Each structure stands twice: as C-alpha cells, then as structure tokens.
Amino acid sequence: MFHNDAFRVLDGQECRRLLGRVSVGRVVYTRHALPAVLPVNFTLDPDGSVLLCTSRGSDLVRAVDGVVVAFEADEFDAATRSGWSVVVTGRATTVTDPAEQARLSQAGPASWMPLRDPVFVRIASEMVTGRELAGAHALR
C-alpha cells in the first residue's frame, strides 16, 4: 500500500495528534550494518521529540546514541483496510543533563519492563511525515 496516489499526506499537527494516541512505536536504525527495528513504549515531549526509557548499557543505546534514526508509529484496521502511519526522523541522544533527567523522571515515559540503570533517550523531531489510508480500495 502507500502507492503515491492512494493515500492522504498528513500535516505536522495531525501527525503529532496521532502519535499522542498510541503508546508503542518502533525505533528504526542500523546494527552491524543491517537494518534493525525495536518496538518501544514512548511519550512525546512538548517540543515534539520522542522520548523513551531504556537501559544505559543496552544494545539500543550503543547503536543509536548520537545517530539519526527513524521512529514509526501506526494504527491499521484490516477489516476496513484503513489506518495511518507517522515517521519521525532525527538524531537520537541519551539525556545526560541532571535537571532534564529529573524532569523526565516525573513527566517522561516509564519503561514497560524493569530496567537496570535506566536512561532516557530523545529522538529529535527533525523531520515528521505521515500518511493516512482511508480504505477507499476496499469500498470499491
């Protein structure tokens, strides 16, 4: 799907609204020169960046800290063949500022898993794209 003529492009405001509706997205990056993808629960910071919480010593942190990654979230309904997808592309960085860490400990995401030495990772919202599939094909 997502042929160029058959979906609606979403604007930035729509993308942010949709991202706020879901709690899990997928970090897309490169690991050992291969494409890699890992689902994570996340929250959106008021500046639009994506926040997640993982272990400081995790493979994910080693692979993405300081690197441009993509972050994707979506919702699709197979019955109506409709849905949306939003991709945020930007540099991922671990949060090291103590004041920022303290703020995110209150307002940031809580990992769904128990973590040793948790760290927040921020994915800057440098480029945001979104597409909506309205299911027209299914209704023909």
Next chain:
Amino acid sequence: MFHNDAFRVLDGQECRRLLGRVSVGRVVYTRHALPAVLPVNFTLDPDGSVLLCTSRGSDLVRAVDGVVVAFEADEFDAATRSGWSVVVTGRATTVTDPAEQARLSQAGPASWMPLRDPVFVRIASEMVTGRELAGAHALR
C-alpha cells in the same frame, strides 16, 4: 522495553505462528542514507518468506530490490503492557518469474491500495527473531 532479562525469546515456529495472525508489518530499509520504514500488508509464503505487493515503479521497490531489509510485525496491549514482536531479516527481491507471478496472483497478497503495474516483492526469511513481553512489570 525489551531489556535483555525481561522478555522471552520466541522460537522460529512461534514467530511464524504470530506472523500469521497479523496482516500489516513494516519494511525497514535505508533510503538516501537514512533509516526508513514503511507499513505494508503482507502474507507469508509456505517457505516462510514475506510477500508483499506494490507498484513496480515505487520508491520502495527502487530502494529494496536486491538489498537486505528487515521486516517487523508486532501486537502490543497498553493495558496489560504485554505483546510480541517478530523481525524477519533477509534479501528483498521483486518476483520476475512468470510462473511465480501467476501463482502469487492467486495465492499471494492483494494490495490494500489500487496499484499501477503491481509487482510482488519477496523478503527471504534468512534470519527470524522474536520476543514476547508478558507484562510481568505491570503486575508487580
């Protein structure tokens, strides 16, 4: 989430069974030297490879034909903080053999969108990994 100690690794049979339960996954690849991700509906071939249908002239085909990509599918439940994710990694190729095209026109995936000049893309199942998060953290 998906800290090393807190999820269960799925075996190949479980991965295939779970992939068979969903109709949408995400192709993870590189486009213009940046990580890229595109949701697609798919089916599994009996040999375990992932099949999708898109336009022959699409950006996706240009980017992935002959290239190793990842393909991810998952289901998560925010209420129980549980779910699973499976990743198939392998070379993507467009199907060019006429007999194979004819077979997939019958048994392969039908795009959710109207397509000009449709083509089937096969992602070989060279490596399959899966993880299950049972929500133990949420139940503590």
